[in-house]
Amino acid sequence: MKRKKLFFYSDESVTYVEAKGYRLKMTVLIALITMFVLLGVGFVNNAYGDFLGIGIKTTGELSTENSLLKQQLKELNARMTEYSTSLSSLARSDNQLRTIVNLPKIDVETRRLGTGGAAVETYDGLLSTDASALIGSSQILLNKLDKEVTFQRSSYEQIFLQYENNKVIFSSLPAVKPMVGTYSYHGFGMRMDPFVGALKRHEGVDIHNDVGTPVYATGDGIVEFTGPTGSGYGIALEINHGYGYKSWYAHLSKCVAKSGQKVKRGSLIAYSGNTGRSTGPHLHYEVIRNGEKQNPVEYFVDDVDFEKIRAQLVDNKKN
Secondary structure, X not given: OOOOOOEEEEOXXXXXXXXXXXXXXXXXXXXXHHHHHHHHHHHHHHHOOOOOOOOOOOHHHHHHHHHHHHXXXXXXXXXXXXXXXXXXXXHHHHHHHHHHOOOOOXXXXXXXXXXXOOOOOOOEOOEOHHHHHHHHHHHHHHHHHHHHHHHXXXXXXXXXXXXXXXXXXXXXXXXXXXOOOEEOOOOOEEEEOOOOOOEEEEOOEEEEOOOOOEEEOOOXXXXXXXXXXXXXXXXXXXXXXEOOEEEEEEEEEEXXXXXXXXXXXXXXXXXXXXXXXXXXXXXXXXXXXXXXXXXXXXXXXXXXXXXXHHHHHHHHHHO
């Protein structure tokens, strides 16, 4: 295909002359016009707040924005430092709570190992030295806060679980007086046996009252034995409270609770009597821990009233 040629009439030569190089000149002219148009649009757009949204900013604007970002980073670092200080205060309270629920304290070295720093990205060559340092310090503080919060949350979860476990343990401890009456507080240990007239170990406490006086469970547990013992204890009842604790009620006239029954502290379990080898109506009460007989008096909480506990149990059932 032949290229088209452009001719123009020359008055000087009174003839048509071929126009050479016009394509290059037109291309250059169009490029220059386009460049000037773009520059003009950009100037107007920048002067009127980037209404076209093409993101053109002056050096001054970029400098101002950079300064503001640095200032915000400094303020953020200051706030994170305050939060870290607050977490240190929480760590002291945390150890107090751990002591209350019978958990070991966490020493400073252990906390430091559990909240140690992590690798930090560097921006050398991409940002200015001061901007890179600010971002680096922010990363360090943020990593530290993240680990401190995680560590503290874990400790609080341990405290809560221990607290819930303690509530079960405390409700199971044989801690209240099982019956109203006159207590022979000094009856535990070696004493004169009225039947043989010689010193013999007495492994419980005697509570004297009329036959038929209500006997209550001294802690939550499961009844393991009820009925005649075939020994000097007469009719007796035993509760397994768990955690190594058991309680023993002897010389009863009647058992109310059945073997295998779950009972709560303050539940009616029997009535006192005068069965077995007994010199008069009374309840013989023992506390056993890990197979060893304990002095029950040491477990009595004097300000705990089993009548109030029974009323609370009734209210709980209604609710």
